[in-house]
Structure formats: C-alpha cells, structure tokens
Amino acid sequence: MCLVYSYLLLIAVGFISILNNVKGNPVPADERIFCFQNHEPRGRYGPCDTPSNSSDADGENVFDTPEDCCTIVGQGGGYTPNRSGSRCTSCTSVLGMDENGGNPVDDPVDGGWSDWIGWTDCSVTCGEGMKTKTRTCTNPAPANGGRDCNGESNKEKTCDMGSCVVDGNWGNWGSYGICSATCGRTATQTRTRECDDPAPQNGGTACDGDSEQTRICPGLPNCPIDGGWSSWGVWSDCSTTCGAGLQVQVRVCNNPSPQYGGQDCPGDAVRSEPCNVKACPIPGGWSNWGEWSPSCSATKCNEVGLQLRQRLCDNPPPQNNGPYCRGSSYSSQPCTNTDACPVDGGWGEWGEYGECSETCGDLSQRTRMRECNNPAPRNGGLECMGIGVQAQGCDGLQPCPTPSPGSGDCGDDEDADCQGSGSGATPTPTPDPCSLFENYYSYDLCTKGIIDPPDVPGNEDDMAPTPTTATEQATQPDNPFDYSSFSSL
Numbered sequence: 001m002c003l004v005y006s007y008l009l010l011i012a013v014g015f016i017s018i019l020n021n022v023k024g025n026p027v028p029a030d031e032r033i034f035c036f037q038n039h040e041p042r043g044r045y046g047p048c049d050t051p052s053n054s055s056d057a058d059g060e061n062v063f064d065t066p067e068d069c070c071t072i073v074g075q076g077g078g079y080t081p082n083r084s085g086s087r088c089t090s091c092t093s094v095l096g097m098d099e100n101g102g103n104p105v106d107d108p109v110d111g112g113w114s115d116w117i118g119w120t121d122c123s124v125t126c127g128e129g130m131k132t133k134t135r136t137c138t139n140p141a142p143a144n145g146g147r148d149c150n151g152e153s154n155k156e157k158t159c160d161m162g163s164c165v166v167d168g169n170w171g172n173w174g175s176y177g178i179c180s181a182t183c184g185r186t187a188t189q190t191r192t193r194e195c196d197d198p199a200p201q202n203g204g205t206a207c208d209g210d211s212e213q214t215r216i217c218p219g220l221p222n223c224p225i226d227g228g229w230s231s232w233g234v235w236s237d238c239s240t241t242c243g244a245g246l247q248v249q250v251r252v253c254n255n256p257s258p259q260y261g262g263q264d265c266p267g268d269a270v271r272s273e274p275c276n277v278k279a280c281p282i283p284g285g286w287s288n289w290g291e292w293s294p295s296c297s298a299t300k301c302n303e304v305g306l307q308l309r310q311r312l313c314d315n316p317p318p319q320n321n322g323p324y325c326r327g328s329s330y331s332s333q334p335c336t337n338t339d340a341c342p343v344d345g346g347w348g349e350w351g352e353y354g355e356c357s358e359t360c361g362d363l364s365q366r367t368r369m370r371e372c373n374n375p376a377p378r379n380g381g382l383e384c385m386g387i388g389v390q391a392q393g394c395d396g397l398q399p400c401p402t403p404s405p406g407s408g409d410c411g412d413d414e415d416a417d418c419q420g421s422g423s424g425a426t427p428t429p430t431p432d433p434c435s436l437f438e439n440y441y442s443y444d445l446c447t448k449g450i451i452d453p454p455d456v457p458g459n460e461d462d463m464a465p466t467p468t469t470a471t472e473q474a475t476q477p478d479n480p481f482d483y484s485s486f487s488s489l
Contacts, residue, residue, distance in 0.1 A: 033064075034063075035052040035062070036048035036049060036073070038076060038078075039091065046078075047086055049085055052077065066089070066094045070091035075091050075092045109140055111141055116134070118133060124159075127163065133154070135153055164201075165202045168195040169197045176189045176191045177189050177191065181217075188216055190213065191213050192212050225256060225260060226263040227253040232250070233251065236248045236249070240275075243276065243279060247272065280320060282320055283325075284314075284317055285325060287313075288315075290310050290311065297335075298336070301338070302338065305336075308330055308331070344377055345372040345381060345383050345384040346384060350370045351368050356397070358394070362399075365393055366394055367392070
C-alpha cells in the first residue's frame, strides 16, 4: 500500500506543476524552457524536434513561460527543460485543446501489474510436467500513451507426478540375416525385433509374441559339385632313344565331373618320370673369351704388335664321344707400344716455405722446393726445366745489433763483419752476390757459375740480357722468386 500512495503523490505533484505552467506563472531564470516547432504525439510527453525561432538576446530557442513558447509555435509544437528535445510537453495542454483541436488531453497513465494468480495444476498426471501462474497489466492499465508494464506476465516451474507405468511395444523387424548356406533348398535366414518401442517400465507388461522369425532362403542356386579324379592310366613309352627322356601317365576329372559351378579337380592331369635308355654324345661348347694380354708384343716406341686372348672348350666339355669345339681357342688384335716412348718430366706443386735463415737483419731468406714428378722423366725423357728450389727474403725482422769498432774478434772468419763485442761476437752473414741481379735468368746463371756477380769488376759484358719479347719470356725458366726485398742492395 505504501508503494501505491507514493505513486499517487508523485502524480499529484506533477499535476500541480503543470497547472502552474498553464496559469502562466513565470519559470525561474535557471529553469527556462526550450521551445520546438514539432511535437510527436505520445500523450502529453513525447520527443520534440526543429527548434523554434529565437526570442531571446542570446539567439537561442529559450522562453520564460510555456505560453510564450506555445503562442509562437502553436498547438503542433512543444516545450521541455531539455535542450535535446526529450520529455517534451505538447502545447495543446497550454492552449486548452487536444491535438485534434478538441478537449484538453488527459495525463498519460503507466500500466501496473496485478497480483499473481495461483499456480495451475501440473500439466501431466505422471512423470515430469509444468505448472504456471499469471498476472495482468491492469493495476492500472496503461492509458493516454502511458508505458506498458515492465517484466513477464507468466512464470513456470517443473512438477513431478511420479513415474508412469509403461507397457512394452515391439519395434520394427530388422533385416533378414545371412543364409545358413549359399546354395541348395534347405538354407535358412533369420530376422529379429526388440521390445523397445517403448520398453516396459515401472511395472508395465512385456511385449506379446516372438522376437525372432526364420524362413527358407529364396532364390538360391543348386549347390556346386566339385570334380574328382579317375584312376591313373598306364605309363607311356620313353620320349627319347638315348639320354634323359620322359614317360607320362594320364588321369581324367570325371569321378564325378564338376557341375553347377563346382571346382575342377585339384592337381595335374598328367605326371611324368625320367627314363634313360643310354647316354647320348655331348658336343663341346666354348667358354667366354678371357681378357686381352696386358702387354703388347712390340718392344719399340710406337711399334705395332699384337695382343692375345684365349677361350676354352669346357662349356660343356665333349662327352660320350661327342665332337670337340669348332674354331680357334685364340684371337688377336693389333696394338701400339706407347709404354717404351720417352716421357719428359714435369714439375709437381711447390712445397711450403721453410724457416728463415737468420732471426734478424734484412739478408735472411727462406726456401721452398718442388719435385720433377708430374710426371717423372722416363725412357730417356727430358728432366724438368728450371729450378727445384726457390728463395724468398724474410720481411719484418728486427735489425741485427751493430758491433763497436775495434772490439773483440770474429773467430777465424777474417772477411766477415762482427756483431757484438769481445770474445764470442757473432759474425755477420755475407750476402749472396748473385742476388744483386734484378732478373731471375741472370741470377740462375750466376748461381751456376756461368756468369760473375754484378759487383765483380768486368762482369758487365757477361750478364745475360733480360728477355724483352713474349717469345723470349716464354723460353725462360719460371721465376716466381720475389727479389723486391733485394732491390736496395
């Protein structure tokens, strides 16, 4: 009841406020209204749109009283304290007529729910069902555009009336099964059904009748009859007059003959056994040719000779007075002796450089070697051209210490410069004078004693000329030796 009284009190307060507006009481400055040209009919309240022409100094559609607004927009307009136009009041109430020009419009009444009506009986007499209760939107019913009741008009809940008695009923027959045989007139097949449509429950009666049916299989063919062998006949004569032969024995599949698709007799209709009156002569047969002889019969370089190969009469060997193989047991083919020809030697790859000859100074050298084995000279062939040893200056060594003048001795080497002072001073190695040549060809002749080193007087005429043409350079020995380190000597 308190809720009903509160609802009525709110309606009364709203009605008094509307009467005050209708009477023209001015709206406070902080509660001025917004005026719109169009009002959507939904009782008194509804949305408005299209603001009216401005009538205040600020240029907005703001008015002090509903009369001021409705005098301008007429009965099709409306007013509201909301700038957006929501909850808009129709001007028909201010102008004293409804939207059709008739009597004033009553206030909207929102609907209210009645009390719930009691639960109905359960929808089933056994098993699980439903109960329902209802209410209506009649307390009050919605009027004058008022809102319908919010919520559901029905409620449901389950109810259990106890298990139902269910009598059993047969389901459909299944398909017939496989026949007990694939042929003949006595084969049968069976089909079954289940008492499950529904199955008996809660004391219900079982299905009446048989759950299985059997019948003779229709349309089967006669059963096949497999064939059987007769007895073996007598042995035949031998197939040959000498050597290995055969004699045979025969039986027939007619005891009984196969019928109605029956299987033929298993096994062979003919059997044989070897027979031999006397051994036959066997002619000899050649074996495959052997390999050709590894060496040529010629002994001189590029001389033409022969190579031989052989076969044997052992495939098979002649037996029982059979003839020997026809033809020769040897064959030959021409060959040229190239193994006796001279082969000039060729240099192999250079090896790695060895260690430096000295640990200091700029005269230290290291060497590497190659061999004349690619190929090695044979049968009088020429040795490799060029040298098998290369020397290279050692770069980046520290200078050797310089001895003080007149200090110590250098042992028995009177021509050597000394390093260090006092007894035990180390002699300075004397540089190779041939290394002063800037081209390798002259250096090679110098080391062989053919020409003198360049620092010996009178050797200028003996120096070998440096090759200048491509032909001359092609005839010189290889010169991979780098003499740049000796250019300052």
